[in-house]
Amino acid sequence: MPLNVGAPIGSEAYKIASTPNIYANAYSSANVSAGTATNNGPYQLRYPKKRLDNTADYLEIKIFDYVAGKFDFGPPLTSKTAQQRLKPKQNNPKGYVFLPIPQNVSDSISVTWGDSSINPYEAFVAGGVERLIESGGNIDTETAKKYLKDAKNITPEFKEAALAYFAAKATNIAGGNVSPQSLISRTTGRVLNSNLELIFQGINLRTFQFTFDMAPRSSNEAQEVKQIIKTFKREMSARSGGAGSGPNSNVGLFITAPSLFQLTYKSGPAKHPFLNTFKPCALTDVAVNYTASGTYATYADASPVHIQMGLTFKEIDPVYSEDYNFVEEGVGY
Numbered sequence: 001m002p003l004n005v006g007a008p009i010g011s012e013a014y015k016i017a018s019t020p021n022i023y024a025n026a027y028s029s030a031n032v033s034a035g036t037a038t039n040n041g042p043y044q045l046r047y048p049k050k051r052l053d054n055t056a057d058y059l060e061i062k063i064f065d066y067v068a069g070k071f072d073f074g075p076p077l078t079s080k081t082a083q084q085r086l087k088p089k090q091n092n093p094k095g096y097v098f099l100p101i102p103q104n105v106s107d108s109i110s111v112t113w114g115d116s117s118i119n120p121y122e123a124f125v126a127g128g129v130e131r132l133i134e135s136g137g138n139i140d141t142e143t144a145k146k147y148l149k150d151a152k153n154i155t156p157e158f159k160e161a162a163l164a165y166f167a168a169k170a171t172n173i174a175g176g177n178v179s180p181q182s183l184i185s186r187t188t189g190r191v192l193n194s195n196l197e198l199i200f201q202g203i204n205l206r207t208f209q210f211t212f213d214m215a216p217r218s219s220n221e222a223q224e225v226k227q228i229i230k231t232f233k234r235e236m237s238a239r240s241g242g243a244g245s246g247p248n249s250n251v252g253l254f255i256t257a258p259s260l261f262q263l264t265y266k267s268g269p270a271k272h273p274f275l276n277t278f279k280p281c282a283l284t285d286v287a288v289n290y291t292a293s294g295t296y297a298t299y300a301d302a303s304p305v306h307i308q309m310g311l312t313f314k315e316i317d318p319v320y321s322e323d324y325n326f327v328e329e330g331v332g333y
Contacts, residue, residue, distance in 0.1 A: 046098035222303035
């Protein structure tokens with residue numbers, strides 16, 4: 001059961017963060033079962049089915065359709081983020097799944113930095129090419145020679161090492177196997193400064209793994225658990241575009257992307273005041289253990305008495321520094 005540590009009803013922290021009737025339906029004592037949308041709106045599934053009070057903490061999982069991205073060829077060339085183009089679908093989801101706070105609540109964020117080196121001659125040549133391009137000149141041997149001849153502040157040591165460096169390059173072109181570094185070391189007793197530096201190389205997408213222990217206390221609750229598992233499996237699967245199932249089904253030319261999921265830690269009807277925020281996620285893995293207690297045991301209707309469900313979500317958008325300007329609750333992303 002989730003820990004009841006929410007804000008008092010009526011306080012500033014108790015602002016409604018989602019449609020009130022969604023919360024009321026999902027956590028009322030009424031029996032809410034689903035799998036398809038109803039006349040009252042998107043379907044709702046929850047575990048446990050026992051009534052929870054307004055300060056209960058839980059995980060809300062909103063399910064909606066994927067929308068492909070498009071480029072605006074500007075100028076400049078731009079593209080909306082997944083979070084921007086999916087907003088209309090998030091506001092009109094297909095369904096909700098409400099689960100207790102999972103056993104492993106954690107988040108991590110990372111970017112990629114890597115080693116990079118450039119020796120003085122590579123930098124020298126790169127600078128020359130850049131100047132030639134800026135001046136509109138042709139990049140050929142004669143122009144390169146003129147650039148080297150006219151270059152200022154070149155010491156005799158630099159010229160001596162440059163001779164060995166380019167001699168090694170020429171030898172390799174002729175079929176040799178000579179390292180410029182080793183030839184410079186042989187002829188000058190020095191090695192080139194590699195100018196080693198750690199440089200930014202890119203951003204990473206976050207992955208979240210959750211494990212839920214579910215021990216249904218009634219046949220009704222067991223059926224709800226079954227619907228939850230089936231819903232996750234169905235919504236994370238691609239659509240073939242065909243009709244029917246089995247060997248007689250037709251498969252279209254293309255397959256359509258699965259549904260996406262918006263995860264939100266909630267405290268009562270409001271967003272959790274401390275835990276992290278999620279961007280829209282794809283569900284990449286569903287793993288279900290129907291004998292979570294280590295032995296096979298079922299109720300009279302053959303429903304397992306203890307099930308463990310593992311879900312792996314991966315955000316479809318990276319987290320940028322600007323994103324934190326729009327998240328006031330908790331620790332941000």
